Amino acid sequence: MSARGKTLSIERVTVSFDGFKALNDLTLQIEPGELRCIIGPNGAGKTTMMDVITGKTRPDSGTVRFGPKLNLLSLSEPEIAQAGIGRKFQKPTVFERLTVFENLELALAGDKSFLKTLFARTTGAQMKRINDVLDIIGLVEQQQMFGGELSHGQKQWLEIGMLLMQNPELLLVDEPVAGMTPQEIERTAALLQSLEGEHSVVVVEHDMEFVRSIAKRVTVLHEGRVLAEGDMNQVQSDPRVIEVYLGG
Amino acid sequence: MKYKEMRIAGLLLAIGMVFSGMAKAQDTIKVGILHSLSGTMAISETTLKDTDLMMIAEQNKKGGLLGKKLEAVVVDPASDWPLFAEKAQELLENDKVAVVFGCWTSVSRKSVLPVFEKDNGLLFYPVQYEGEESSKNVIYTGAAPNQQAIPAVDYLMTEVGVKRWVLEGTDYVYPRTTNKILEAYLLSKGVKPEDISINYTPFGYSDWQARVSAIKKFGSAGKKTAVVSTINGDANVPFYKELGNQQISAEDIPVVAFSVGEEELSGLDPKPLIGELAAWNYFESINTPENKAFIQQWHAFIKNPKRTTNDPMEASYIGFNLWVKAVQKAGTTDTEKVIAALPGLETPNLTGGMAKVLPNHHITKPVYIGEVRADGQFNVVWKSSGTIPGEAWSRYVPSDKNVVADWVTLKCGNYNKETKKCSGQNYK
Amino acid sequence: MRPRYTLWVSARKDSGSAWFLGGLAAIVVAVSLLNLVVPASSPLHISSYGLTLTGKYLCYALLALAVDLIWGYCGILSLGHAAFFSLGGYAMGMYLMREIGPRGVYGDPVLPDFMVFLNWKSLPWFWYGFNHFSFALLMIVLVPGGLAFAFGWFAFRSRVTGVYLSIITQALTYALMLAFFRNDMGFGGNNGFTDFKDILGFNLGSDRVHVALLVITAIMLGASYLVCRMIVASRAGRVIRAIRDAESRTRFLGYRVESFKLWIFVFSAVLAGIAGALYVPQIGIINPSEFSPINSIEIVIWVAVGGRGTLYGAAAGAVLVNYAKTYFTSALPEVWSYALGALFVLVTLFLSRGIIGLLSGRLKKRKRAGQFQIQADRPEPSEE
């Protein structure tokens, strides 16, 4: 199986933490512009997979390619981020002692070396971009509040906003709607879908309702490997999946 | 609320410090005391602070000086050398003290020296030291190398028949100079270089296992061997403990120390050390009326009949008495006049004989060699005939050969008899 | 949008700067005049002791500034800054020693006294060049900077963080202390350097020279303050704070955390070195105990007392604590450790944002920011 034309292709990746295989010969591909949902019980390896892609964890074996040839395993976290992969953590991590505005500003795409940032001036275009995103994530009012002062939901939004600022080719979104109100969830869904097409989006989520509302294609992970893949109905009718979810 | 109050408290505390108490009443003669009361040197120096306070109290009992009471100004340079310089400056410029008694380590003296010479102050320095110095503004009442080290080595060579020497010291200027002088001296006496082993360890060195067994080995070459120790303060206790544990008795390899006295011994169990030697200009065990009186006075003042006395205390005692005599002679506390009055003055030692201020600002001292005995005191096993004049510059160091210090006629602390030059002086 | 943003920044920060720079200028001018113009007889006269003391405080303030930059803003607690300070000091000291020339005790035209006394025949190679002031200046920057670069390069790349970093910086300064205590090293051993005569031909004994040094120190302090201010206000400054708060998040945004840390660390080390270099000629002695790890800890405490993460606070803290030390060691020589110890405990317990935090905390009580800062001192949520 070749990785031609794929945005992301994970091949036969195995990660084991002292004996326990978090990822077991996992193989997975993401098409350009695709919105992919990944579900699975706890310990299925969802977060570990994210870690491998973003360079946080190095696999024992296997390859991870981004675009036609870029080998992610040889890159550091910052390089991977620069290459165009953005990540939102499961537990929202924004910079608590920076303002919402500053949080977004730091996420701006562009040269991120020390000297450049030392003399960087925020250009009008960048200003506009920041304000657009502020509008999208609905934090215009709170832009001078500290990250730490936001509600949980707002933090989620802010972090998504930071993703948008990076304007990455591939977004990895880990449990975006945890702790959100139904309205917020709806807006998140809308937002993610709006991204579909120009970005590839990978969403890891427990909330089945939410997944159903956005997902075209769903991958079920179990014990570190792909258990089933397909649209929501196929997946949910798959006996193995049912077994895992009910049994697990 | 509790927080709020504490915060205010904190603020007040802060403000409180911003107002320092300065000028005090001027109808007294101020005497500065510059000894570390905290930090590593506190062990040794606190005692001298108390001695000075005792002497001042005594003097005031006698009605003070020139009809004025003496007022002690005590500061704590905290064993921090730059702080010594700073505190010296404070004493001289802010408190306008007439004289300062202080310093222990050579580096603390070196650090205050420029201050005393700039402000033309007067310092009495009460500790045995390496020499190589004579300042217009300092009176050295401790032993110079020729008043401690040389006699000790002589004793070991002649009386004990030592043929092989370990010069063991802490790595700083006093041991280095002393050992330099001793090495030159030993070689001049025909000791072979391979029979001299010189070694230095850092301050507060506590793991002596390897060193002591090395000494043991060096000492087992068949020739009578002795250790000349210039090990400083803290490192001594573990050193002697290790000697005891590796069972090197004084009969096998005697150790003669220049910085271990009654007070240091009071810090450890003397039994393993019986017979170890020390060379000083004073021993508490020396039985003279003056000494008895001094010891009683000390016990009364410190309210502890067990506290020992030691050599630097005597040096402080002598220094204080000399200053008093000088002030009385000059009829003023003006430094210039007092310094001029000092050379030639005499005051009795606690152990007999007179301490006389020499033109080189050092004094004459008797030399004693003692052996540690079971009660932590010393048996005097040798004493110099009469007193020995202190030499600022050692005749055994080539570079010093022609250098003399003379503040009476030459008015110079570093005068080269050949080149007729006076070098290394700071005062105008 | 933008103007509002910047306005808001200045509103939040620069009142402090104004106070700080103004106060600094005022102090220096006052001290200088009271020393030079007012006659010694007058009670208002400030002795050269007061002069030296002020100079020392300002050097320490600069040092505190350096530490606050990396600790307060980048979250790197260096327990080794005394090392950079001392290295700068030694570099200056070596120049001053060479400057003594033949006026030393042993009158050797080239060798400093302690070398003559150790029977050294020739100058060790690492002393070459220090007879030129310019070379010394270069070394004052290069030596601490170079060491910091070498050290930081490894430490930050291998992601040594938190307590581990603090402890190995401590090991670094400890090792240097031991090394400099050795007489064989050629840096004067325990005595270090002292008894300096003059600098660039100006007699170090005269008050005028000390005033000049004081002014220079003040200018350096002010300038360094402004540079630090510029750095922390820049985007890089925000990245640095981001690193402090959530290091790996910053990585995922594409920032090379180690290089940011490294540059800030080096810059801070250089500032410390300069502080040391200014310290030596005013105090008149430099010796290995300056390397003592305890000193490094004390620097951190100045910053904490003043208020970390506010540059002027750190500087103020340095002056305050050292003033307290000067005062106590004379006023209560027997028990001053109690007072100082208690001060440290109280400050950490009740003023976790330091004196400045206390003051500013009152000013913007109603401001959300004000309240929030207090929460922000809680432990950072450990990542993922």
Place this chain on the structure above:
Amino acid sequence: MKKSFLWAGGQWLFVLLLLASRSIVPVYAQSPSDANFLATLGELRNATFDDKDKIVDRLAQSGHPSVRAVLTAFLEDRLYFRNRDQKIFFVKPGEEGASTLDLIDPLTLKSAGSGSADDFTKILTNNHLRRVLQTTLARFGLSSPDASVRLDAVRDMEKDLDEGNVQLLRERSSVETDSAVKEELATSLALVALNGSEAQTRLSAISILRYSLRQDVLNKLQALLEKSPDGSFVESDEHVRQAAAAAVKSITRRRSVYSGIQTVFFGLSLGSVLVLIAIGLAITFGVMGVINMAHGELMMLGAYATYVVQVAMPGYIGTSLLVAIPVAFVVSALTGILIERTIIRFLYGRPLETLLATFGVSLILQQLVRSIFTALNRSVQEPSWMSGTLQLNEALSITYNRLYIVIFTVLVFAALLVVLKHTRMGLAIRAVSQNRAMAKAMGIRSEWVDAMTFGLGSGIAGIAGVALSQLTNVNPNLGQSYIIDSFLVVVFGGVGNLWGAMVGGMLMGVVDELLEPYSGAVLAKIFVLVALILFIQTRPRGLFPPTGRASESQ
């Protein structure tokens, strides 16, 4: 185990008081008169040390029954004369510095009442004289029923192998039964034989000596191989030289092996000190994430506790040390708990703040001790069973106090492991350190656990203090000199890992001691520090990386 006479002195007197009445083996048979014995003794009063030397000899020759008692007393500084009538007495042992002396009559050896110290003058000895006295007295020892006393006697006589001594040794060797003493006698007689005129005697002497490990034997043999100034060999006979050369070779080889072993032991003992000062910290710092700058002062308190206990129970030095262990633990533990309750508990999760606060505490504790005990060193005595060396053979001896400290460290470490692994408290401690919230949820009173944990760590610091009191100065700065090392050990080993502290400490100790002979103390230490810095680069979390969150919370 060799015991110098200074220690044996006490027993000596008793052995002797028993024998005194019965016959003592006379040195040279002749019946002495008390009168000229007293007269000779009297000459000691104002003789120079050289004269005293001769006088002692004459006394010994006199063969008077009480010679031994008198000379022993002289050796032990217990010989006085009364100023009033110049009469000579000696006093019971263990009365140095006492104001009244219990007198013993030198002739009858019976008690002769007592008198004030001021009325008496001590007759002084010096090193040389004491050496003479020892060898003299050793002759009496030769016939002691106690083999160890005989062994000491032989060893002392070896130090001065004059005709008389050699004669006595020969006689003894013919009747000696104890193997150790026999061997010793053989060696020393062989040493004498080396100077024999017959090449054959020298050869046989060498054949005995080659099995010895003694340094002086080695020197003697090496001397044979040297050339005298005129170029000719000191030892004329070719065969003897070869034999000597071979002997020297084998002796040096065996000695070097043993000295290697010794160096390693030095390392372990230094290491065990490092471990001891670090494990307490491994708990407060490792498990709780508290950077306790007052750790050193807690050790200091332990040391002072030892001192106080010892003062409180004079005459029971040995026991007092054992008593001190629990006392020190309690003292330091309570202090620790106090610190934790009043200060540290407000600072959890902020390790750097704890550093600042506890630094303040350490200043206060130091000053406190300074105010109570003064800045002077306090003398903590060493129980007799801790001093001296374990002489494994002539080349390898291990000092007891170091040996005990190694053992002590291992015991403390083991005890700590048991507490943490197999007690409820230990379980609670580990639970809280790994997941505070969860532990709370499971009903563990984390407040209480924190206090206990900190108490435990502090208490162990106190115990370390007990050990340190046996090695170094007991003064207010004791803590300062160890705090940095203890932190380094913990970080090197891996924060929060007891085994890490153990392995790390021992490793640092051994490396240090191995380097020292070549580089000298300071460079060795510097090398260790640099190596440690580099090591942390490769393993940023130490030898045994921590599992708990303790080390990450900042």
